[in-house]
Amino acid sequence: MIFGRLPLDQASGALLAHGLTVAGRRLKKGHCLSSADIDGLRADGITDVLAARPEVGDVPEDQAAERAARAAAGASVRVNAPFTGRCNIYAAEPGVALVDRAAIDAMNRIDESLTIATVAPFAAVDAGQMLATIKVIPFAAPEAVVAAAERAVAGAVALAPFRACRAGVISTRLPETKDSVIAKGVDLMRQRLARAGSTLGADTEIAHHEDAVAGAIREQVDLGLSPVVIFAASAITDRRDVIPEGIVRAGGTVRHYGMPVDPGNLLLVGEVDGVPVIGAPGCARSPKENGFDWVLHRLLAGLEVGPEAVAGMGVGGLLMDTGQRGAPRVEKSAAPRMPRVAVLVLAAGQSRRMGPDNKLLLPVGGKPMVRHAVDAALGSAAVATVVVTGHEAGAIHAALEGVPVTFAHNPLFADGLSTSMIAGLDAVPAGCDAAIVCLGDMPQISAALLDRLISAWNPVEGRAIVVPVRAGKRGNPVLFDRSLFGAMREVAGDTGARHLIGLHEDLVAEIAVDDDTIFTDVDTPEAFRRLAAP
Secondary structure (H helix, E strand, O other), rough: OOOEEEHHHHHHOOOOOOOEEOOOOEEOOEEEEOOHHHHHOOOOOOOEEEEEEOOOEEEHHHHHHHHHHHEEEOOOEEOOOEOOEEEEEEEEEEEEEEEEEEHHHHHHOOOEEEEEEEEOOOEEEEOOEEEEEEEEOEEEEEEEHHHHHHOOOOEEEEEEOOOOOEEEEEEEEOOOOOOOHHHHHHHHHHHHHHHOOOOOEEEHHHHHHHHHHHHHHHHHHOOOOOEEEEEEOEEEEEEEHHHHHHHHHOOOEEEEOOOOOEEEOOOEEEEEOOOOEEEEEEHHEEEEHHHHHHHHHHHHOOOOOOHHHHHHOOOOOOOOOOOOOOOOOOOOOOOOOOOEEEEEEEEEEHHHHOOOHHHHHHHEEOOHHHHHHHHHHHHHOOEEEEEEOOOOOHHHHHHHHOOOOOOEEEHHHHHHHHHHHHHHOOOOOOOOEEEEEEEEOOOOOOHHHHHHHHHHHHHHHOOOOOEEEEEEEEEEEEEEEEEHHHHHHHOOOOOOOHHHHOOOHHHHHEEEOOOOOOHOOOOOOOHHHHHHHH
């Protein structure tokens, strides 16, 4: 890649190294300079710019990041659309992260231009949480580097989904054992199982004696419960103590005693008839993360937990936050998650310029026009699709019968587009971070474009509004961060919220597109004929 100060007559098509203001418009880092931009720079008296120009054989940053991410992606994960040289991999469902550390290290050693960072191996994650991020450091990476990265990192990031298990709990009791201690352990176990989509199938209290332990294990194994967790009234101090001896008397084996995780050192792993039996350490009665969680999560995801797996938990296994044993520990924050974005499909208009027909019901490619916008939303990474109805609401409902959308009726549809946008905002689920305002009469908008808008959203980095751009002209649809919903609700008349883009240029991110679909709405019979023409 060529990088340096370029005279303006050599700068067309180059990428800005730093933001510039040209003719009153802010051009951000990475902006591809057009001939109009060059003219504006000359008019402002600028003679050269610090910019980058890809060379033959260079792969643009977004393409390079996406190629590496798709190569790294294994089972049960989702790759989002790239933006500014970054592409993320997310968990498609709850489970345990599977990360090939050697492959990750190998990719990161290939070249400084291409990097990958992941969560810790075997971390428990929720659906939508980030597992890995790939970042291209410069504006492009050499093809040889990208190809080598694809080979090195193939399948290195995957997920073992949690299975719906029915587990058993056995609590042993000594004369001094408090009922509250037993109840606390069982209740926390039930909560831990629920977070992984599993249930507690049986809860048994017994005397702290080998024979009682053996009988209870045998009973729960015969009921088909797995895994079986034993909360002992007294800590396990030896392989021949009450709990391990009870496992042996039940016809099982002790696979490993002790683990290099603190809290959690005194955990025991056994097995009876193929069913994992865990002698829980005392810290398992605490809601704080400890070594017991690490073992339980793997078992609930169907992963092997034998001596080698336990012995490998030492690096990162010091979970105490201070050197003082028993000091309070701060809960770890959750891994970054996928943006939760809703798509608002505005389908309430009266189609006055189309004539007697409701344009949204006209057939395009064998289905009603509005169905194309809805299908794009449903095929994207959006978590909710809200269809705003008004004019001929019953017909719109019929056209989308059986489609998994939320309908929001706008009784004020005759007062203009703004009322439909507000009705849609009122129906956005509470947990959503942002919303994309999509017009129902733009049937060529794709799920891939919506995904690019979603991937670009990051208000922390100044990207609270995301808009597609073609040859310097902004089009639709547009993504707005939730922080702007209040301002959007103040809009009136037959207009959307586009004026907010001008008011908040510092919050705008532009997504370059290669065609005119972001401008193609169908308002007239002539426009419909052009759309339908082969």
